[in-house]
Every structure is written in structure tokens, then in C-alpha cells.
Amino acid sequence: MxxxxxxxxxxxxxxxxxxxxxxxxxxxxxGPDYERPAFPLPAAYKEDGLWKSAQPRDADAGQPWWTRYGDTDLDALVERANAASQDIRIAEAQYRQARAAVQLARAGYTxxxxxxxxxxxxxxPTATGSxxxxxxxxxxxxxxxxDIWGRVRRSVEAGAAAAQAGAADMAAVRLSIQSELVQDYLQLRITDAQKDLLLQTTEEYRKALALTRSQYAAGVVTRTDVALAETLLQSTSAQAIDLGVQRSQLEHAIAILSGRAPAELAIAARPAGALGLTLPEVPAGLPAQLLERRPDIAAAERRAAAANAGIGVARSAYFPxxxxxxxxxxxxxxxxxxxxxxxxxxxxxxxxxETIFDGGARSAQNDVAVAAYDAAAAQYKRTVLAGLQEVEDNLAALRVLGEERAVQDAAVASASQAARTSLAQYRAGTTSYLAVVTAQTLLLANQRSSLQLLGRQLTASAVLVKALGGGWSAAQLDGAATANALPANTALSPVNSAAGN
Missing domain, CATH: 2.20.200.10 (Outer membrane efflux proteins (OEP))
Incomplete structure (x- = not known):
């Protein structure tokens, strides 16, 4: 009409x-005013009380979390990744696109x-000429x-929430890149330590081989002892060489994460005694804090707010x-x-x-908007659950690995004593070389297991920091563009439950 x-x-x-x-x-x-989807959270983590035995320092936004490992080379690599990672640049461009979309929606006010x-x-022409x-x-x-029925207003609200989600996405990508680079670097250093251990062990095996050869020449032992010593030496050397594949792949991954071609980065190896890494303690806090500290949860919540505003846009079509x-x-x-x-x-x-008849198009569009909100709300709740699981998994990993490593260190001490005793007995001629080989093999296996456990602990700590948000806070969401894009009487909080008009 x-x-x-x-x-x-x-x-x-x-x-x-x-x-x-x-x-x-x-x-x-x-349309309905927005309220953050309700989700009951536990009062504490299941694993937190069992794992924390002291009051560790906070890993907060005031200090980059990766500096807790005490490695200046790692610090430089992460800073390079922050500035040059292509994934971060993609996320930043997408965020600028979302901010521009807010300004595009705001144009409807004018x-x-x-x-x-x-x-x-x-x-x-005329009668006399032209x-x-x-x-x-x-x-x-x-x-x-x-904007009588708030169509533009809801569109701006949706765009502002989407822009905030883009800011949180950018933070999530940055945190993911940082965590992946830190994990790769920690594993590279553990690989260096393992290779150094194998090289030191091969030197000990060479001395043992020289001993068996001299005793064989003197007719004290059989050729079998020499063969066993040679086999142990060669197999250990092969293990040291094999670690080069893993180290090269880790170095290549670090180069890509820091925005460089693999040929442009070479990380010098370190001996096991100069590992130079500290295992940081990270407080888990409370489950409810994840809603403010994890950028992926904040992004999911903002997308729920944007979908809620989309319902208002769809319903405004019912009015003239x-x-x-x-x-x-x-x-x-x-x-x-x-x-x-x-x-x-x-x-x-x-x-x-006013549209009198549209064949149910407006009703269908409203149903689409409501379903989109329901999906966004469910996605938000699923993201919260995934965050809780990630924190619990790595709290449990740190607790169990700490207990396991203490037992493993005792096993290394016992294996070291057994290797020294068996070698002394072999020199004295009171035992066979098979006992020496067995003791030395057990010692190397336990030493490598101890280093691997340390690597798993370091990795779990990095994943835990990522699971806790890495010191990020929802308060860091860029609200300046959002505030400028909304009318003066609109209240829109980055994560708070009220974002309606």
C-alpha cells in the first residue's frame, strides 16, 4: 500500500x-535486546587444586608470556612473528574490513x-527560418x-559486534601463532639436547669398543663382545643422525611462522648443558575468567550478539x-x-x-535470523566447553608429567649406577659384555625419556598459557570504532551481557 x-x-x-x-x-x-547466552560454569577446575603447590607469578598482559621461558632467542623469534606473520596480517585485514562495514551500515542514519x-x-525550423x-x-x-523501526540501528549493532569479533579473531590468531612457534622452538631445543646426549654417548661407546678390542686382542673376550660394542656404537650414531630430520623440519616451521623462507633462518644448536629454558608456572585462575581471557570465546560471544541484532533487522521488514x-x-x-x-x-x-504480500519471504527471513542466532549461541557454548577442556587437559598433563618425571629422574640415576658398575665388572672380568650393553642401553633409553618428558612439560605449559588466553583480556577489544559508529543512546559492551538498545 x-x-x-x-x-x-x-x-x-x-x-x-x-x-x-x-x-x-x-x-x-x-527485535530482542541482546543478552549473553547463559552457560553454567564450575566454581573451579577439576585439576587445578591437585596441580598447584605454590603461588606462581601471573602470566599477564604486562609481560609477554613467552619471556617466562628465559630464552632471548625465543623472544626475538616471537617478536618477529608478531610483526611479519602472514596469518596475522590476514586477520588484521579482515578486522579492518569489519570496521569498514560498520561505517557502511552507519551511513544509513544520514x-x-x-x-x-x-x-x-x-x-x-519556423515559417521564416529557424x-x-x-x-x-x-x-x-x-x-x-x-530509521523508525531500528533497521539501521540493528544493522550498525550487528556490524559493531562483528567488528569486535574480528578484533578478537585477530588476537586469537596472534596467540595461536605465538603458541605454535614457542612449542616448535621448545621441541627444537629438546631435540638439540637429545642429539648432544647421543653424541656424548657415542664417545663413551667408542671408548668401550676400544676396550673390547684390546681385550679381544689379548684373548680375554670373544669376537661377540666386539660385535656387540660395534653394534651399540653404530645404532646410537644412527639415532643421532635421525634427529637431524626432526630438527630441520622444526626450524623450517619456525621460519614460516616468523614470516621468512626456510633458507633465511638458521638456529644454532645448543649442547644439553646449555639448554637455557625455564619451565614457568602459570596460575589457572577460575573457569569464569575464561570468558574474559580467551579471544576465541570473546569472538564467539560477539558473533552471537551480531546474530541477535540480525533478528531485529529481519523483523523491521514487517513495518512500513x-x-x-x-x-x-x-x-x-x-x-x-x-x-x-x-x-x-x-x-x-x-x-x-508497506509490503502487503510477499509469499512468506519476510517470515522466512525472520526464521533464518532466529536460526542463525541459535547456531551462534550454541557455537559460543561449545567454544566455552572446548576452552574448559583445553585448560583441564593441560593442567592434568603438567601434574602427571611432573610426577612421571620425578620417577624417571630416579630411574636415570639407577641406570647410571648400573652402567658404571657393569663396566667396572667387565673390566675386572667378572661379567660378560652383554651385561654392559644391557646397562648402557637402559641408561640411554632412560636419559632420552627424561628429556622427552621435559619437552612434553614445556609444550604443555605453552598450550596451557594459550588455553588461558595468554594474558589477553576482552577489555582490549577495540571499542573506539564501535563507539563512534553507534548513536549516543546505544550501550554496547564488548563482552557484558547487555548490548541491546
Whole structure:
């Protein structure tokens, strides 16, 4: 149904009254106001009380979390990744795109202004010859659709929430890159320590081989002892060489994460005694803090807010739209006549339009918006659950690995004593070389297991920091663009439960 108004002397006054009325109606917005999806959280972590035996320092935003490992080479690599990672640049560009979309939606608040200048000349025949006529005109026009039912307002709200989700996504990508690089670097250093251990062990095995050969030459032992010593030496050397594959792959991965080609990065190896890594203690805090500290949870919550605003956009289509039009200008046969009153023209108009029948399109669009919100709310809850699981998994890993490593260190001490005793007995001729080989093999296996456990502990600590948000906070979401994009009476909090109008 289409309504139009005819011109009369009181029309400008009526238009002003109508515009004022529409502005007052615009204080309302279609659709439900947003509340963060309710999700019950446990009072504490299942594993937290069992794992924490002291009061460790916080890993907070005041200090980059990776510096807790005490490795300056690692610090430099992470800082390089922060500046040069292509994944972070992609996320940053997507965030700028989301901010621009907010400004695009905000444009719906303002009128559309246009101007047109035209000139034409016509030559026509007459009874006495021909005549040339001309006309020049200047026209300024404006069109405005007041946001009576909050369609634009909800669109801006949705865009602002999406922009905040983009900011959280960018933080999540950055944290993921940092965590992956730290884990790769820690494993590279553990690989260095294992290789150094194997190289030291091969030197001990060479001495043992020289001993068996001298005893074989003296007729004290059989050729079997020499063969066993040679086998142990060669197999250990092969293990040391094999670690080169893993180390090269880790180094290549670190190069890519830091925005470089593998050929551009070479990380010098370190001996086992100069590992230079500290296992940090990270407090888990409370489960509820994950809602503020994990950027992926904050992003999921903001997407739920955007989907909720989408319901309001869909429902605003049920209501009529009002468009106000106005134009003014001048038209005459020459530019100089524009200043004359008879040459001036103006018009004002209003169109109120309502769709009577659309075959169920608006209802279907509303159903789409409601379903999108339900999916976003469920995704938010699933993200919270995944965060809780990740924290619990790594708290458990640190607790169990700590217990296991203590037992493993005792096993290394016992194996070391057994290796020394068996070698002394072999020199004295009171035992066979098979006992020496067995003891030395057990010692090496336990030493490698101890290093592997340390590597798993270091990795679990890095994953735990990531699971806890890495010192990030939802308060860091960029609210400046959002605040500028919303009308003055709109309250929109990055994570708080109220984001309605």
C-alpha cells in the first residue's frame, strides 16, 4: 500500500511535524535486546587444586608470556612473528574490513544528498527560418529514510559486534601463532639436547669398543663382545643422525611462522648443558575468567550478539518504511536568470510504503535470523566447553608429567649406577659384555625419556598459557570504532551481557 501527500500551504509545517514524530519513534528498535547466552560454569577446575603447590607469578598482559621461558632467542623469534606473520596480517585485514562495514551500515542514519547541473539547446525550423532555444538548470535533491523501526540501528549493532569479533579473531590468531612457534622452538631445543646426549654417548661407546678390542686382542673376550660394542656404537650414531630430520623440519616451521623462507633462518644448536629454558608456572585462575581471557570465546560471544541484532533487522521488514524527499534549484534559458525568483523551483514529498504480500519471504527471513542466532549461541557454548577442556587437559598433563618425571629422574640415576658398575665388572672380568650393553642401553633409553618428558612439560605449559588466553583480556577489544559508529543512546559492551538498545 502506498500513501502520498499533496502539496498545500501548510505542507512544510506538516513535514516538520512528521519528521519529529518519526525521530521519536526511532527510539525503539525491532527485535530482542541482546543478552549473553547463559552457560553454567564450575566454581573451579577439576585439576587445578591437585596441580598447584605454590603461588606462581601471573602470566599477564604486562609481560609477554613467552619471556617466562628465559630464552632471548625465543623472544626475538616471537617478536618477529608478531610483526611479519602472514596469518596475522590476514586477520588484521579482515578486522579492518569489519570496521569498514560498520561505517557502511552507519551511513544509513544520514540523508542522501545529490546535485545535478544540466544544459540543453534546441534548433527548430519556423515559417521564416529557424530558431534556437536553450535551457540551463541546477537541482539539489535530498532523500532520507528515518530509521523508525531500528533497521539501521540493528544493522550498525550487528556490524559493531562483528567488528569486535574480528578484533578478537585477530588476537586469537596472534596467540595461536605465538603458541605454535614457542612449542616448535621448545621441541627444537629438546631435540638439540637429545642429539648432544647421543653424541656424548657415542664417545663413551667408542671408548668401550676400544676396550673390547684390546681385550679381544689379548684373548680375554670373544669376537661377540666386539660385535656387540660395534653394534651399540653404530645404532646410537644412527639415532643421532635421525634427529637431524626432526630438527630441520622444526626450524623450517619456525621460519614460516616468523614470516621468512626456510633458507633465511638458521638456529644454532645448543649442547644439553646449555639448554637455557625455564619451565614457568602459570596460575589457572577460575573457569569464569575464561570468558574474559580467551579471544576465541570473546569472538564467539560477539558473533552471537551480531546474530541477535540480525533478528531485529529481519523483523523491521514487517513495518512500513517512510522516505522523505526534497529538492530545490533553478531553471532558465540562461545562467544569469537563476537569481530571479520565477526561475527558482522546490519540492517536498513523503512516501510511506508497506509490503502487503510477499509469499512468506519476510517470515522466512525472520526464521533464518532466529536460526542463525541459535547456531551462534550454541557455537559460543561449545567454544566455552572446548576452552574448559583445553585448560583441564593441560593442567592434568603438567601434574602427571611432573610426577612421571620425578620417577624417571630416579630411574636415570639407577641406570647410571648400573652402567658404571657393569663396566667396572667387565673390566675386572667378572661379567660378560652383554651385561654392559644391557646397562648402557637402559641408561640411554632412560636419559632420552627424561628429556622427552621435559619437552612434553614445556609444550604443555605453552598450550596451557594459550588455553588461558595468554594474558589477553576482552577489555582490549577495540571499542573506539564501535563507539563512534553507534548513536549516543546505544550501550554496547564488548563482552557484558547487555548490548541491546
Amino acid at each position: 502506498l500513501y502520498t501527500y499533496s502539496m498545500n500551504l501548510c505542507y512544510p509545517y506538516r513535514m516538520a511535524v512528521l519528521a519529529a514524530t518519526m525521530l521519536m519513534l526511532a527510539a525503539c528498535a525491532a 540523508p542522501t544528498l545529490g546535485a545535478a547541473v544540466s544544459a540543453s539547446h534546441t534548433r527548430a 530558431v534556437t532555444t536553450g535551457s540551463e538548470s541546477l537541482l539539489l535533491d535530498a532523500s532520507w529514510e528515518p 518504511s517512510l522516505t522523505l524527499n526534497g529538492s530545490t534549484g533553478a531553471g532558465a534559458t540562461s545562467y544569469s536568470q537563476w537569481i530571479n525568483a520565477p526561475s527558482r523551483v522546490w519540492s517536498l514529498g513523503a512516501v510511506l510504503a
